[in-house]
Amino acid sequence: MKRILVATLNKGKIREIKDILKDTGIEILTPDDINKPVMVEEDGKTFLENAVKKATAWMKATGIGSLADDSGLEVISLGGRPGVRSARFAGDNATDSDNVRLLLKSMEGIRDRRARFVCEVALALRDGRIITARGEYEGIILKSPVGENGFGYDPIFFDPSTGKTFAQLSGKEKNALSHRRRALTSLREKLVEQGIIKTSMGDAEAIT
Numbered sequence: 001m002k003r004i005l006v007a008t009l010n011k012g013k014i015r016e017i018k019d020i021l022k023d024t025g026i027e028i029l030t031p032d033d034i035n036k037p038v039m040v041e042e043d044g045k046t047f048l049e050n051a052v053k054k055a056t057a058w059m060k061a062t063g064i065g066s067l068a069d070d071s072g073l074e075v076i077s078l079g080g081r082p083g084v085r086s087a088r089f090a091g092d093n094a095t096d097s098d099n100v101r102l103l104l105k106s107m108e109g110i111r112d113r114r115a116r117f118v119c120e121v122a123l124a125l126r127d128g129r130i131i132t133a134r135g136e137y138e139g140i141i142l143k144s145p146v147g148e149n150g151f152g153y154d155p156i157f158f159d160p161s162t163g164k165t166f167a168q169l170s171g172k173e174k175n176a177l178s179h180r181r182r183a184l185t186s187l188r189e190k191l192v193e194q195g196i197i198k199t200s201m202g203d204a205e206a207i208t
């Protein structure tokens with residue numbers, strides 16, 4: 001089998017993961033391709049714990065090798081918050097703009113605006129193996145949102161290397177450098193090392 005299921009309902013993540021993996025030769029399925037979404041409580045203390053939990057639950061429920069992404073924003077001066085609670089920072093049903101608003105409020109008067117996006121990915125294979133990889137990307141939190149693209153905290157995350165927020169970058173530009181790109185590149189290397197795919201680019205043989 002040469003296919004994996006992207007184990008998330010987050011449309012922003014699905015779009016980016018599909019784009020980043022498009023040249024691997026792996027067929028990427030999404031929750032729209034299966035009957036029923038799998039609901040998983042994200043109660044882990046770390047991104048890694050949550051990613052493994054989600055990938056395993058989706059693989060067991062569907063019988064398809066499943067790739068989960070647990071990610072978020074760590075602000076240095078807030079001791080790493082919102083961290084694993086990034087999606088629910090302003091409450092269980094919070095929207096991206098609720099979360100951005102609360103973060104900006106929490107950082108009023110704070111001069112140290114350094115932050116990092118973290119992405120931990122886990123691929124749960126049908127034979128029980130779980131392969132994980134991490135990517136990080138450092139930036140600066142602005143005082144107000146700029147840009148329309150991306151999702152989540154992208155409009156307030158300024159990337160010094162491009163001089164733009166992640167929401168000002170095109171999808172292609174963000175996916176060429178982001179924490180998610182770094183995590184998935186590292187995952188691809190591990191899949192090749194472990195003989196699960198033949199090459200990190202091009203033809204993907206034997207995903208189980």
Ligand code: IMP
Pocket residue numbers: 010042069070071072073084086087099117150151152153154166178180
């Ligand atoms: P998760 O579903 O618990 O992994 O939540 C991830 C949350 O972290 C998202 O809902 C966003 O708020 C934030 N996040 C993760 N990756 C990104 C990104 O690439 N850009 C902006 N926000 C992100």
